[in-house]
Amino acid sequence: xxxxxxxxxxxxxxxxxxxxxxxxxxxxxxxxxxxxxxxxxxxxxxxxxxxxxxxxxxxxxxxxxxxxxxxxxxxxxxxxxxxxxxxxxxxxxxxxxxxxxxxxxxxxxxxxxxxxxxxxxxxxxxxxxxxxxxxxxxxxxxxxxxxxxxxxxxxxxxxxxxxxxxxxxxxxxxxxxxxxxxxxxxxxxxxxxxxxxxxxxxxxxxxxxxxxxxxxxxxxxxxxxxxxxxxxxxxxxxxxxxxxxxxxxxxx
Amino acid sequence: xxxxxxxxxxxxxxxxxxxxxxxxxxxxxxxxxxxxxxxxxxxxxxxxxxxxxxxxxxxxxxxxxxxxxxxxxxxxxxxxxxxxxxxxxxxxxxxxxxxxxxxxxxxxxxxxxxxxxxxxxxxxxxxxxxxxxxxxxxxxxxxxxxxxxxxxxxxxxxxxxxxxxxxxxxxxxxxxxxxxxxxxxxxxxxxxxxxxxxxxxxxxxxxxxxxxxxxxxxxxxxxxxxxxxxxxxxxxxxxxxxxxxxxxxxxxxxxxxxxxxxxxxxxxxxxxxxxxxxxxxxxxxxxxxxxxxxxxxxxxxxxxxxxxxxxxxxxxxxxxxxxxxxxxxxxxxxxxxxxxxxx
Numbered sequence: 001x002x003x004x005x006x007x008x009x010x011x012x013x014x015x016x017x018x019x020x021x022x023x024x025x026x027x028x029x030x031x032x033x034x035x036x037x038x039x040x041x042x043x044x045x046x047x048x049x050x051x052x053x054x055x056x057x058x059x060x061x062x063x064x065x066x067x068x069x070x071x072x073x074x075x076x077x078x079x080x081x082x083x084x085x086x087x088x089x090x091x092x093x094x095x096x097x098x099x100x101x102x103x104x105x106x107x108x109x110x111x112x113x114x115x116x117x118x119x120x121x122x123x124x125x126x127x128x129x130x131x132x133x134x135x136x137x138x139x140x141x142x143x144x145x146x147x148x149x150x151x152x153x154x155x156x157x158x159x160x161x162x163x164x165x166x167x168x169x170x171x172x173x174x175x176x177x178x179x180x181x182x183x184x185x186x187x188x189x190x191x192x193x194x195x196x197x198x199x200x201x202x203x204x205x206x207x208x209x210x211x212x213x214x215x216x217x218x219x220x221x222x223x224x225x226x227x228x229x230x231x232x233x234x235x236x237x238x239x240x241x242x243x244x245x246x247x248x249x250x251x252x
Numbered sequence: 253x254x255x256x257x258x259x260x261x262x263x264x265x266x267x268x269x270x271x272x273x274x275x276x277x278x279x280x281x282x283x284x285x286x287x288x289x290x291x292x293x294x295x296x297x298x299x300x301x302x303x304x305x306x307x308x309x310x311x312x313x314x315x316x317x318x319x320x321x322x323x324x325x326x327x328x329x330x331x332x333x334x335x336x337x338x339x340x341x342x343x344x345x346x347x348x349x350x351x352x353x354x355x356x357x358x359x360x361x362x363x364x365x366x367x368x369x370x371x372x373x374x375x376x377x378x379x380x381x382x383x384x385x386x387x388x389x390x391x392x393x394x395x396x397x398x399x400x401x402x403x404x405x406x407x408x409x410x411x412x413x414x415x416x417x418x419x420x421x422x423x424x425x426x427x428x429x430x431x432x433x434x435x436x437x438x439x440x441x442x443x444x445x446x447x448x449x450x451x452x453x454x455x456x457x458x459x460x461x462x463x464x465x466x467x468x469x470x471x472x473x474x475x476x477x478x479x480x481x482x483x484x485x486x487x488x489x490x491x492x493x494x495x496x497x498x499x500x501x502x503x504x505x506x507x508x509x510x511x512x513x514x515x516x517x518x519x520x521x522x523x524x525x526x527x528x529x530x531x532x533x534x535x536x537x538x539x540x541x542x543x544x545x546x547x548x549x550x551x552x553x554x555x556x557x558x559x560x561x562x563x564x565x566x567x568x569x570x571x572x573x574x575x576x577x578x579x580x581x582x583x584x585x586x587x588x589x590x591x592x593x594x595x
Contacts, residue, residue, distance in 0.1 A: 053482060077488030090343035090478045091533035094258075101476045105488040131525075151487065 002029035002184050003064055003079055003154035010049050012042075019161035023059075023212045027186045029154065032177060034218070035190045035199035037207035038231050043190040044085065046207065047159050050188065051082045063155065077105035080155035081148040083243040085163070087140070092131040095124055095143050102150030115150050121176060122146035135157045137164045145173070156180065158189040161223060162196065174200050200224055206230060222247060258532045275551040279321050282555060284563055285312045320448040324554050325547040326460045327445075327509040329521055333467050334505040335520025335539055338389075340474035341498045342396075344407060345525060346583060349385075349506035351519035352396075352407060353414025357388025358510035359440040360418045363425045366436050380456055381511035386503030389413055393499055408584075425555025443514035443569025445554050452512050459508035464543060466501045470494070471535040478533065485552045516569045518576020519546055519553075525583060 007025040011018070020042045027033045035043045043205055048054060050061055052068040061068045071079070081102070089098065099119055103111040119125050122142045130138060141164050148156060159178070162170045170193075178200060180187055191197050197204050198218045204220060206214045208230045214221045227235040227247065234250035279475040281287045287295070291305045295313045331349060338347040338354075349355045361384020362377045370376035396403070396410040397442040422441050431435055439447065473494050476484045481491045509516070523546045524538060531537050550568075553575070 051486060053485070072488075073485070073490055074488035077486060080486075082486040084483060087479060087483060090480075091345070091528065093475070093478060093533055097475070097532075097534060098479070101479060101487065104472060104476050169257070 001231070003186050004028040005050060005061070005063050005155055005186060005188070007046075007050050007061045007079070008059055010046065010061070011057045012045055012049055012054070013057045018210055020049065020207075020210045023205075023207065023210075024215075025050060025188065027155070029184045029186050030181055031202040032066055032181045032187045032189065032200060034201035034204045035188065036192075036194065036204055038198055041207040041230075042210045043207055044159055045210075046205075047082075047157050047188065047190055051080070051157050052076065066141075066207055074105050077151065077153075079153055080157060081151040081153040083144055083148045083156070083158040085159045086137070089132045092133055094129050094131055095135070095146075096128040098143055099124075099146045099150050101112070102147040102152075105151065107194055114152055118146045118149040121149055123172065134137065138166060138169060141165060142169070142173075145176075153193075154184070155186045156188070158187065158191060160190050161212050163192060170196070194222060198245050198247060219245065259530050260539050261531065264530060264537075264541060267414075268541055270546070272501060272544050272548045272551075275548045275555070276321055276325070278552045279324070279555050280313065280317050280319065283312075283317065283558060285309070287313060287317075315450075319450050319453050320445050320554070322453050323416050323448040323456065323512060323549065324445050324550045326453070326456050327513050327516065328546040328548070328550025329455075329543040330460045330505040330509040330546075331516060331519040331550070332462055332523040332542040334346060334502045334509070335538060335546075336524045336535065336542050337467055337470060337474070337498050337502050337505075338520070339524060340470070340477060340535060341495050341502075342393075342407065343478060343480070344526070346521070346580075348521035349502065349510075350515060351521060351580065352392045352411040353418065354385050354389045354502065354506045355510050355515045355517065356418030357391075357416045358382070358385030358507040359422045359515050360384045361387075361423050361507075362440050362511060362561050363558075366433055366440075367425050367429060371436070375455065378459075378508065378511040382459075382503065382507040385507030385510060386466065386500065388418075388505075389499050389503045393495070428546040440510070440514040441569075442567035443516040443572070444557075444567045445513055446558075446565055456508050456512040459504055461510065463505035466497075467505070467539055470498055470501070471539055474498075475533075514569060515568075517573045518580060519550055519572055521583070522576055522579055523549055537547070 005025070005027050010020050010023045012020040023046055025033070027047060035046055037043050038180055039196055052061065068076065095117065096115065100115050102118065103115060119128055122145050124139065126141050127135060127139060127143065132143060135143065141161070145161060162173055165173055174196060177187060177189065201218050203216055204218045204221050205212055206226065213230060214226055222237065224235055224237050235247060236250050237245055237247050239245055277292070281289060281292050285308065287309050291309055294305050295310055298304055300314045304489045335348045338349065339345050358381040361380040365371060365377045365380030370380055392410050392414065396407040398406065422437060425437050426434055473489055476487055476489055485491050524542045527538050527541045527545060531541060554568050557568045557571045560566060
């Protein structure tokens with residue numbers, strides 16, 4: 001069970017606006033790729049393109065060397081899972097029922113065990129019998145991630161998985177993300193927190209106005225010059241006493 | 253509300269079965285000609301060919317009551333299940349064949365068929381009702397969706413527009429119709445089980461069975477659709493295809509019901525909502541329990557229609573609308589609250 005994704009030369013035009021132009025994205029088993037960039041840079045669009053949500057103006061997306069178009073929807077759902085930014089659920093389903101929906105590409109004997117495992121891994125067992133609508137935004141995000149984990153795919157595409165989590169939940173989430181990578185899964189995550197990317201990503205892709213302006217290991221890519229240029233904000237990278245890089249906006 | 257309230261399915265099943273048996277027996281016994289329970293059971297045991305009780309009771313039972321009760325059961329179950337399917341595919345608890353105009357579309361098809369003279373053909377009216385109903389379902393679907401989701405306001409307003417258009421067509425039909433045709437046209441727009449015959453039952457039952465059986469196949473998919481089109485797609489569901497199939501089944505169920513009894517509003521709204529409150533939203537149980545409760549509710553409403561002003565008979569559609577419309581208002585308010593209001 002391993003997967004690789006290769007998106008090449010992605011171009012997306014919608015309503016006459018070029019949202020992405022000539023962007024590449026590669027991820028292999030055991031890697032966590034962080035997609036970075038300011039608001040409106042095209043991060044979510046890139047994730048949607050990789051997920052096969054819409055037709056591309058040009059470019060190709062392959063999973064395990066096979067074009068997305070050659071997959072039956074169910075087969076694709078057994079290879080890759082997608083965590084969207086936020087989900088509204090139309091009826092009062094309970095947390096456990098929602099996590100169980102993650103099993104719908106499979107329907108095996110071990111579904112119940114996997115649902116329980118996903119619920120425990122995301123630490124939402126205490127919410128299992130509550131309806132999604134009664135949860136806080138942070139709790140909803142963890143439930144959605146539990147549903148994605150229940151899908152049990154070698155490739156995961158996560159759109160801002162940590163955006164609504166508090167700092168403690170965020171650290172626990174990143175530990176889970178790292179363990180997913182250690183299990184040999186391939187993870188692509190859209191992130192806003194540059195320090196998180198610096199610390200956890202195998203490599204990063206920085207988008208700016210629909211183009212990829214840099215990619216590679218976070219230590220080489222995330223430089224003050226590049227970040228200051230992309231975010232229109234003077235940004236400095238300092239090193240703490242224990243040798244970790246910290247990215248901070250310059251303040252006066 | 254911390255923990256979701258869910259009632260045990262077996263308990264609900266037993267309750268619904270008992271309710272159904274009681275309302276069915278009550279409907280069979282009660283009416284202009286009263287059949288005592290003992291006689292009723294003997295007549296049932298005797299079967300249609302033998303008569304050891306009383307020839308009037310025997311004929312009333314086999315020729316009048318039973319076809320009427322069977323039709324009520326089939327139509328009630330069809331409308332309730334059509335409501336469940338429609339709410340599932342539109343992801344909206346307010347969708348229902350009557351409120352969004354599907355029933356009106358079917359009635360328009362039937363009425364036009366009568367005016368044009370298609371009622372001379374076998375099944376001509378039923379087929380026209382089916383086409384009208386399916387067409388308006390598709391129309392509602394196309395018109396009320398933006399960016400892959402259905403906004404409540406758009407859905408209800410689309411229903412208003414389609415209902416208004418249907419009302420105008422039916423009004424025009426009444427205007428040009430002769431006396432005989434007016435009687436049938438009124439029947440379509442008010443809804444009644446008063447014309448139930450074995451022939452009518454024979455037409456609806458096969459369509460309803462096909463529709464009800466097909467609906468079972470949607471139960472898991474409808475659950476997953478609650479996540480929204482995009483996430484359902486990521487889980488391997490062919491969302492557009494499923495939606496079109498479900499719309500065809502709704503068209504089949506709602507239209508065959510309307511073809512047999514005319515427009516009966518709100519059963520498809522009220523019944524799934526009650527079952528969702530009791531059992532939760534999972535469609536596996538929601539579908540069959542709604543079918544049973546829909547049958548019982550329609551039997552009770554018809555009982556009220558034919559006994560409240562006895563010997564006169566109220567149109568069934570009037571009774572369901574009298575109960576259903578205030579309920580719809582309540583539901584509208586709570587939906588509005590849960591969605592944070594709409595501008």
